[in-house]
Amino acid sequence: MREEQIERYQKGTHRLGRIVSVITLILLVGAPFAIGGVLGAYPDLSAVAKGFLSVGLVWTVSSVVEFLVYTPMLGAGGGYLAFITGNLINMKIPCAVNARDIAGTETGTPENEIISTLSIATSSLVTILVLALGVLLLVPLQPVLQSETLQPAFANVVPALFGAMAYKYYRKNLKLALAPLLLMSVLFILVPSLTGSTSFMIIPAGGLTILLAWLAWKKGRKAAA
Numbered sequence: 001m002r003e004e005q006i007e008r009y010q011k012g013t014h015r016l017g018r019i020v021s022v023i024t025l026i027l028l029v030g031a032p033f034a035i036g037g038v039l040g041a042y043p044d045l046s047a048v049a050k051g052f053l054s055v056g057l058v059w060t061v062s063s064v065v066e067f068l069v070y071t072p073m074l075g076a077g078g079g080y081l082a083f084i085t086g087n088l089i090n091m092k093i094p095c096a097v098n099a100r101d102i103a104g105t106e107t108g109t110p111e112n113e114i115i116s117t118l119s120i121a122t123s124s125l126v127t128i129l130v131l132a133l134g135v136l137l138l139v140p141l142q143p144v145l146q147s148e149t150l151q152p153a154f155a156n157v158v159p160a161l162f163g164a165m166a167y168k169y170y171r172k173n174l175k176l177a178l179a180p181l182l183l184m185s186v187l188f189i190l191v192p193s194l195t196g197s198t199s200f201m202i203i204p205a206g207g208l209t210i211l212l213a214w215l216a217w218k219k220g221r222k223a224a225a
Helices: 002-039 045-085 088-103 110-145 151-155 157-170 174-190 192-197 202-224
Strands: none
Touching: 002 045, 045 088, 045 110, 045 202, 088 110, 088 157, 151 157, 157 174, 174 192, 174 202
16 A cells, blocks of 8 residues: 555655646746847847757756766655756755754655655745745845855855754765865865866766775675675
C-alpha cells in the first residue's frame, strides 16, 4: 500500500510539475514580447540572438549541470518547486539541505522528498513575504540600506552563508575537501572572471572530489585486505 501511495504521489507530482513548468516558461518568455507589443518597443531580434549566443552556451551547460546535481538532492516535488521559483544556490538548496539534516532524512528516500518539498515551499512563501515587505519599506529604509557601513555586509552575505554551511561538511573529511577547495580558491584568485561561472565550475570540482574519494576508498580497501 505504501509503495502504491508513493507511486501515485510521484505521478501526480510529475504531472502537475510539468504543467506548471510549461506555464511558467510561456509566461517568462512571453512577457517581454507582450510588453514590447503593447508599448511598440520590440528589440532587434538578431541582436538578441547574438547576445544570447555569447552567454547562452555557458548558461545552458550550467543549467544542465545544476539539474543533474540538484534534482537527486531535492526529489521530484522539491526539484520542480526550486527550478520554477529560482534562486537555488542562494536559498533553496541551503534551505533543503538544512531541513534534511534537522529531520535526519537520507537523499533518495520518500521522507527526504517530502521534507525537501515542504522546506522549499516554505522558503518560497517566506521569500514572497520578505519581498512584499521590502517593496513597502524600500523608501523609508533607503537611507539605512545605502549606508556605507552596511555595504561590506551586503557584499558578503552569500560567501558567509555558504562558508558556514560548507564547514559542517568539510569537517567530516577535511583531507577530501582540502584539495578541491584549494584548487578552486587558487583558480578563482588567478582568474577572477570565473566567479561569474560558479555553476559551470561544479564540473571540475565535483569530478576531482569524486576521483579523490574513489582513490581513498580503493586505498582503504587494499589496506583492509
